[in-house]
Amino acid sequence: MSRRQVRESALQSLFQMNVGQVPANEAIGHVLEETNQEIDKEYLEKMVTGTHNNQSRIDSIIEKYSVGWKIDRMPTVDLTILRMAVYELLYEPGTPEKAIINEAIELAKAFSTAESGKFVNGILGKLVQDLDQLRGSVQE
Template identity: 50%
Template structure:
């Protein structure tokens, strides 16, 4: 099972929720129905449902780290890559932050614009130094 492919499937689900206003459960089921890829369905479910559950708090963190960028005007893929990466960095502490960062940059490059990798890297690079503090704040808010 590939975590990279699982993240790509989760991104598809988040995109459906964000852009097409799909129901979280329906979006998850839709991406899991796809055949031919070895994914971890539990990981996909967690990334989609967890990111969706915490999207307001995640967006607040992103807003404070994207000066001059309105999240609604951001490229749809970039916005969802950032949301999912931030969720994973905050709540999947077993995954090295550097891995999450690399995966997010690669997905932005692959599924968005040529500049998206640099943009995602820039935003997440501002967050990485304070991720431990954000994890504590996030945990206290639950």
């Protein structure tokens, strides 16, 4: 079971929550029912609930680094991927930053448009330059 599979399942769960107004436990349950792969359920729940519970703070950070883009104008899949990546970058400091960013780019390419990978990379690339400062601000 890879982190990539967990991230993909988290993306699907968060998308269901956002678009379908489905509660977290129900969205996670749907995703786990549909997968035939072994998933680290504990990490999946942590990613989904952590991203969801910190969404307003994460959104304000995304908006700061997405010059020319407002949150409500971003494609839902791209925004969901960005939220997950920002959550991991801020709240899971043990996970390599490059791995988080690369996975976010790959998810964007796989589940969104051809340009989404560049869009996600651009925002996360700017954000990671201030990562220590951002991590300090979320722990206050």
